[in-house]
Amino acid sequence: MARQAALKIKPPEPEESGEQLYADYVKVHPRKVSGTFRTLKWATLSVLLGLYYIAPFLRWDRGPGAPDQAILIDMPGRRAYFFAVEIWPQEVYYLTGLLIIGAVGLFLVTALLGRVWCGYACPQTVWTDLFVWVESLFEGDRNARIRLDRQPWTAGKVLRKIGKHAVWLLVSLLTGGAWILYFNDVRIVIPELFQGTAGAGVYGFLFLFTATTYVLAGWAREQVCIYMCPWPRFQAAMFDEDTLMVTYEAWRGEPRGSAKVGQSFEGRGHCIDCRMCVQVCPTGIDIREGSQLACIGCALCVDACNGIMDKMGLPRDLITWDSINNQAAREHGNKTGYRFIRPRTVVYALILMLVAGLMGYGLVARTTTGLNVLHERSPLFVTMSDGSIRNGYTVKVLNMVRENRDYRLQIAGIPEAAMSVVGLENTGRDQTLLPVPGDSVGTFQVYVSAGPERLDGKSTELVFVLIDMATGNTIENATMFAGPGS
Amino acid sequence: MATTEKDAVTGRYTTGHEWDGIKELNTPLPRWWVYVFYATIVWSIGYWVVYPAWPSLTGYTKGLWNWSARGDLVTEMATVQAGKQVWNARFDGASLSDIVKDRELLTYAIAGGRTVFAENCAPCHGSGGAGAFGYPTLADDEWIWGGTLDDIHQTIAYGVRNANEESRQGEMPRFGTDQILDAQQIGAVADYVVSLSKGASDAAAAKAGETLFAENCSSCHGERGEGMAALGAPALDNAIWLYKGGKDAIAAQIANPRHGSMPAWSERLDATTIKQLAVYVHSLGGGK
Numbered sequence: 002m003a004r005q006a007a008l009k010i011k012p013p014e015p016e017e018s019g020e021q022l023y024a025d026y027v028k029v030h031p032r033k034v035s036g037t038f039r040t041l042k043w044a045t046l047s048v049l050l051g052l053y054y055i056a057p058f059l060r061w062d063r064g065p066g067a068p069d070q071a072i073l074i075d076m077p078g079r080r081a082y083f084f085a086v087e088i089w090p091q092e093v094y095y096l097t098g099l100l101i102i103g104a105v106g107l108f109l110v111t112a113l114l115g116r117v118w119c120g121y122a123c124p125q126t127v128w129t130d131l132f133v134w135v136e137s138l139f140e141g142d143r144n145a146r147i148r149l150d151r152q153p154w155t156a157g158k159v160l161r162k163i164g165k166h167a168v169w170l171l172v173s174l175l176t177g178g179a180w181i182l183y184f185n186d187v188r189i190v191i192p193e194l195f196q197g198t199a200g201a202g203v204y205g206f207l208f209l210f211t212a213t214t215y216v217l218a219g220w221a222r223e224q225v226c227i228y229m230c231p232w233p234r235f236q237a238a239m240f241d242e243d244t245l246m247v248t249y250e251a252w253r254g255e256p257r258g259s260a261k262v263g264q265s266f267e268g269r270g271h272c273i274d275c276r277m278c279v280q281v282c283p284t285g286i287d288i289r290e291g292s293q294l295a296c297i298g299c300a301l302c303v304d305a306c307n308g309i310m311d312k313m314g315l316p317r318d319l320i321t322w323d324s325i326n327n328q329a330a331r332e333h334g335n336k337t338g339y340r341f342i343r344p345r346t347v348v349y350a351l352i353l354m355l356v357a358g359l360m361g362y363g364l365v366a367r368t369t370t371g372l373n374v375l376h377e378r379s380p381l382f383v384t385m386s387d388g389s390i391r392n393g394y395t396v397k398v399l400n401m402v403r404e405n406r407d408y409r410l411q412i413a414g415i416p417e418a419a420m421s422v423v424g425l426e427n428t429g430r431d432q433t434l435l436p437v438p439g440d441s442v443g444t445f446q447v448y449v450s451a452g453p454e455r456l457d458g459k460s461t462e463l464v465f466v467l468i469d470m471a472t473g474n475t476i477e478n479a480t481m482f483a484g485p486g487s
Numbered sequence: 488m489a490t491t492e493k494d495a496v497t498g499r500y501t502t503g504h505e506w507d508g509i510k511e512l513n514t515p516l517p518r519w520w521v522y523v524f525y526a527t528i529v530w531s532i533g534y535w536v537v538y539p540a541w542p543s544l545t546g547y548t549k550g551l552w553n554w555s556a557r558g559d560l561v562t563e564m565a566t567v568q569a570g571k572q573v574w575n576a577r578f579d580g581a582s583l584s585d586i587v588k589d590r591e592l593l594t595y596a597i598a599g600g601r602t603v604f605a606e607n608c609a610p611c612h613g614s615g616g617a618g619a620f621g622y623p624t625l626a627d628d629e630w631i632w633g634g635t636l637d638d639i640h641q642t643i644a645y646g647v648r649n650a651n652e653e654s655r656q657g658e659m660p661r662f663g664t665d666q667i668l669d670a671q672q673i674g675a676v677a678d679y680v681v682s683l684s685k686g687a688s689d690a691a692a693a694k695a696g697e698t699l700f701a702e703n704c705s706s707c708h709g710e711r712g713e714g715m716a717a718l719g720a721p722a723l724d725n726a727i728w729l730y731k732g733g734k735d736a737i738a739a740q741i742a743n744p745r746h747g748s749m750p751a752w753s754e755r756l757d758a759t760t761i762k763q764l765a766v767y768v769h770s771l772g773g774g775k
Binding site: 377379380383384385386387388391393423424444446448 | 594616725773
């Protein structure tokens with residue numbers, strides 16, 4: 002029975018669903034536009050690119066023997082420098098904090114203003130914008146570019162294309178080149194780069210970032226935003242009715258139709274169907290179809306439409322940056338207003354302040370000493386000739402300042418326990434002075450013995466106490482002391 | 488003869504093959520793919536010429552570059568040796584007691600010793616010198632053949648009870664098997680030995696064993712069972728036992744003793760390595 006029923010079910014034909022899973026690639030030729038948002042976009046582009054290229058050249062004095070580059074991630078030296086902050090690999094949680102701040106900050110901004118990250122600050126947007134500008138220098142604006150692509154290969158077309166790709170590659174090379182500078186000292190790596198003596202890693206990453214910039218900003222462009230990037234897929238979760246986003250006022254624009262200057266707009270919509278909003282769009286979408294995944298929120302269509310509205314003598318902002326609530330209010334002639342303080346934005350802001358506060362406190366209260374204790378596990382414990390039990394520990398003392406320091410290591414938690422450090426003289430039954438050179442990790446082999454009657458079964462808590470002799474600061478590290486048990 | 492036809496849906500031609508009414512579309516590989524394939528063939532020819540490629544009955548073609556993985560290894564090992572040479576020059580010149588006072592040399596010796604120990608010594612003595620039944624624990628403070636740096640170095644270099652001339656030698660008589668003592672006497676001595684290490688024992692039997700111990704055992708193990716490193720006679724007055732403590736185990740050892748053996752490592756490892764091992768074993772916690 003079941004089999005017969007199953008046989009009756011016919012698999013749906015692909016045509017029936019009416020939807021194709023495969024989309025043909027249509028090349029997008031964004032048209033030049035001017036206006037408020039275009040100016041804003043040029044401004045952010047200039048600031049961000051400026052920061053990217055200038056930052057590695059900033060200097061910061063850290064004293065002799067230390068790199069003086071303000072921002073430097075020194076992989077072989079296992080240090081990250083950011084102005085006055087110096088991070089060791091053990092403190093990589095600062096990076097986690099930074100990433101959380103970045104993510105929650107993105108959520109907050111998206112909940113308030115829509116996809117401004119996508120439209121203005123994302124590297125993909127910034128470099129694509131730059132590449133399209135270079136393209137227009139060689140091939141002209143949208144219509145000229147479309148014509149050029151259609152026409153047969155002439156010497157002029159070849160020259161234009163070669164010129165464009167050459168400048169693209171140059172920009173890519175500079176992008177990759179600047180990336181290297183964040184991981185190498187500028188004053189060492191730049192001469193090495195030209196002399197051919199820089200490491201394989203430097204050339205490898207230079208090539209990688211040159212290639213990815215060229216491919217992603219030159220060729221892939223909006224395909225990255227539409228198909229590769231995960232962010233557009235869940236950004237809708239941050240939106241609500243009060244989020245500002247690029248919107249077409251359908252109630253005012255429809256029914257659309259072509260129109261001449263001075264004509265009456267009685268009984269029809271204000272949209273004259275000039276398709277300027279589509280032509281200027283860097284992802285090639287029609288915003289009049291409503292909010293959609295491929296809209297990166299750059300608002301260039303707002304600039305384009307406002308230009309047309311001005312020419313037609315119609316009110317501006319047929320396409321506008323506004324909230325759904327305001328749109329509904331306008332449609333019904335109600336009062337509009339902005340609601341930036343909402344439960345959602347308050348929660349994001351609170352998380353942001355909490356993480357930033359924790360990070361800030363962590364940085365301010367950051368100790369310049371670290372203590373790691375590793376209990377020896379083979380053997381867990383050793384019975385000595387006098388019947389006492391001995392455990393081995395590897396004690397690592399991180400001295401994060403650039404001068405030599407002495408520390409006193411003590412033990413606590415087990416009465417009458419004795420400690421000895423291989424290669425060092427004890428200063429008492431349970432304490433030893435550990436010298437640690439500046440900017441390094443001192444590793445010490447430590448033995449602790451205790452009478453079996455002092456132990457609490459198979460595992461007893463033992464505390465290592467490290468005292469900085471210069472400042473008197475104390476760090477404790479609790480570990481276990483293994484014994485044979487009952 | 489198979490006939491090809493144009494498929495109405497896709498606009499492609501079929502291959503002309505047909506199975507039960509199912510026809511196969513002719514979908515040739517993309518041109519660029521084919522050219523890449525040809526390029527790899529050309530590349531492989533270059534490979535045959537410069538790299539080892541074809542086997543023959545007696546060997547293989549060496550290639551123009553004369554490359555071999557073994558050759559790479561030799562070069563890498565030479566680089567490593569050259570790197571170690573900087574340290575070894577200092578290390579070889581220093582005495583064992585100087586090495587443990589110099590933190591840099593000590594770190595170098597322990598790092599090297601740990602690796603060599605794991606490869607050569609840990610199979611018997613356990614990782615970290617934890618020891619096992621019949622294999623002495625190297626992390627404790629009892630040393631059968633002495634626990635100073637020089638003693639340890641000597642034991643590692645020449646071993647115990649092997650064919651090497653310098654080897655540590657020393658054997659305990661088979662008191663039971665050779666009928667030197669009878670079973671009751673052996674039990675009494677065992678009781679006495681247990682009492683030496685403050686274990687619970689039959690006081691009367693231990694008293695009887697005391698005389699027997701003084702006559703038969705004290706010449707090697709000492710009057711109070713404190714042991715004698717020169718003869719490899721272990722201390723009997725403490726909590727550490729090579730072949731287990733307790734009366735039965737001790738009696739078995741007296742009656743028919745077991746004797747462990749250790750290779751002379753100077754026959755297998757170089758002098759620098761043995762020095763590193765000695766420092767490492769000394770650092771395991773019990774070194775005197």
